[in-house]
Amino acid sequence: MIRSKREGKKTRIPFGTVSITPKSKRLIKEILDSGRVSCGKYVREFEKRFAELIGTKEAVALSSGTDADALALAVLYDFGAKRDDEVIVPALSFVATGNAVLQAGFKPVFVDVEKETLNIDPSKIEAAITKRTKAIMPVHLVGKPADMDAINKIAKRHGIFVIEDAAEAYGAEYKGRNVGTLGDMAAFSLYVAHIITTVEGGIIVTNKKEFAEILRSLRSHGRACKCGSCVLNINSGYCKKRFQYGEKNDIRFVFERVGYSSKMNELEAAIGLGNLDKYQEILGKRRQNLGYLMRKFKEFGPYMVTIEEGAEERIGPHAFPVIVQEGAPFSREEITDYLEKSGIDTRTLFSSMPTQCPGFKFLGHRLGDFPNAEYIGNNGFHIGIHQDLGKRHLDYFLDRMGRFLKGRTK
Secondary structure, three states, X not given: OOEOOOOOOEOOEOOOOOOOOHHHHHHHHHHXXXXXXXXXXXXXXXXXXXXXXXXXXXXEEEOOHHHHHHHHHHHHHHHOOOOOXXXXXXXXXXXXXXXXXXXXXXXXXXXXXXXXXOOEOHHHOHHHOOOOEEEEOOEXXXXXXXXXXXXXXXXXXXXXXXXXXXXXXXXXXXXXXXXXXXXOEEEEEOEOOOOOXXXXXXXXXXOOXXXXXXXXXXXXXXXXXXXXXXXXXXXXXXXXXXXXOOOOOOHHHOEOOOOOEOEOOHHHHHHHHHHHHOHHHHHHHHHHHHHHHHHHHHHHOOXXXXXXXXXXXXXXXXXXXXXXXXXXXXXXXXXXXXXHHOOEOOEEOOEEHHHHOHHHHHHOOXXXXXXXXXXXXXXXXXXXXXXXXXXXXXXXXXXXXXXXXXXXXX
């Protein structure tokens, strides 16, 4: 630990932060005073502004990022998918990616990743496609864009959908386009540690109105209403828009598909609206932090490396990943233990879902099936680069890394 001479406090680098703005607090009070706290006008406003930010025509807000993955996949049942059909996903990701495939009623088919990008290896996708494959779900891990041109070409050749898991990819760009606009749908997480947060929450963006209508039904138990208003006539239970056209059945009890209970509430939307106001400021600060660490970190090769930004992409500044290299005279556990004792929060860089997460054991995979994902699962970690951190914190992290390395490479 070090102490600031000016403040006399220990330096700490927490992994994440949360931004609850004065506007959000004001809206929360208004919502509580109104008594209308379930999905309503503030959720709709948040959806509209989020879609404008990403550059899509539609956005549908949900209760979590995992729900966003699951409901995006569940849309496919309206287009001929059957239970136990297959969805291709990278072996390396936060476990929510694999869980969501199962929750949607599909079978996850795992493909190994590239060590350099942390993302699904396009050269291995085609061999995993069968007659039951309905979608590819690439993950833009820690904000690094997946190779979407290659993925979309494969999907088009086989007539399957592409759903981006963009949970960590705020601000990411691929060949001049925002991540989230590169497939049929994209799922974002609004969890507390992310650039835009509603504390808990998720959101799906798409340019296809039909998909958005199905999603609004799915998030409310498969209810028949597709108008997106989220507002029923409380006394009659009629959808206001359908009532105008003479459809007077009580849509509270008309369910067109198997659905979920995944609506966002007004209080969450209020926090999200405050974050949207500060988005560019937050994104800019995080970009600055990520760029600084990426430039400085090269001095720690060949023992530790991080991802690199390609000429035709911008990495979304979610976190800073580190991979301990083969032959390094120390383990991940040794370096992360040292950092934690120095006040620097670390997180492992996820796991190979099919072979390092016991919940997926029933699928029958064995260690060695996904060597790159397993290597990163054993040797990768990441730290926060959020907007509450400044150059002093980043330099402290680099100093601690340098001291650790010096003590083990003499």
